Amino acid sequence: MKHALHRLALILLAASALAYADEGVLRLATTTSTVDSGLLSVIVPRFEAFSGLKVGVTSAGSGAAMKLAEDGKADVVLVHSRAEEDRFVHAGFGVDRRDVMYNDFIIVGPPRDPAQVKKARGLKDALRRIVESGATFVSRGDESGTHEKEKACWREAGREPAPRQYISTGQGMGEVLVTASNLRGYTLSDRATYSAYRTRLELDPLVEGDPILFNPYGVIAVNPARNPQVNYRGATRFIDWITGPEGRRAIADFRVNGEQLFYPAPQ
Secondary structure, three states, X not given: OHHHHHHHHHHHHHHOOOOOOOOOEEEEEEEHHHHHOOHHXXXXXXXXXXXXXXXXXXXXXXXXXXXXXXXXXXXXXXXXXXXXXXXXXHOOOEEEEEEEEEEEEEEEEOOOOOOOHHHOOXXXXXXXXXXXXXXXXXXXXXXXXXXXXXXXHHHHHOOOOOHHHEEEOOOOHHHHHHHHHHHOOEEEEEHHHHHHHHHHOOOEEEEOOOHHHEEEEEEEEEOOOOOOOOOHHHHHHHXXXXXXXXXXXXXXXXXXXXXXXXXXXXX
16 A cells, blocks of 8 residues: 555656656666677567657666766666666656566686686686786676676675686677677676677577576666656556566567577566
8 A cells, every 4th residue: 555655656757747758758767688698679569569658778787877867868768787776766866666577697718718817616616716826807898787797796706807818898788798899808797788698609508597697677767856857657557567467478479599598576
């Protein structure tokens, strides 16, 4: 009941701002992996057909996507950086956060594997091998959800690569994978983007399955109390759809080369 009353109050607030929002358009800010993997090219048309809304997608790192939302330049965000998501909500910029889906991160590297990462006993040992071998590690370096996860992995390992072996690109996941492949280096990738790019890369998955590599995604409406011009009604329709039966089915059915890349969050 409390949740329903809260949402009703926000809807009434949003209704008072209809002069500002284009009710026929929904602005979605999202992480690069949902675009690079091809997921959004499948699920957005389904939501548009269901809702009658036109969705405009802006793809960036999770941190940048939430910054767009803070500035009122998005109505809803779909991201994968839980600590940043919680801060976004607690600061009053977002409301109605829900778990959407999950997959995992992997460490990928050149098939010859000069750091012998594939022989590592877990993630910490793998990162230590990269450091001690002097091998190249390519980072997104863009404060995205993937970059935040990478930094957490280095903290977990208790080691950091030397400046000469660490390349911070400031680019999205697809570009980072191509760079790592060209340089015969290692990188941390979400599984979905790696699978979508795999045929054009000389990179193999070398570390997977460690609990720290779990990768959950959340969806959050932008708070109309902070940004009255947002399309809150459209945002709540998207949240209800993507976490409902049709959205969950679209996520579960999405495949690249026969491989399921995202799994709906448990209900």
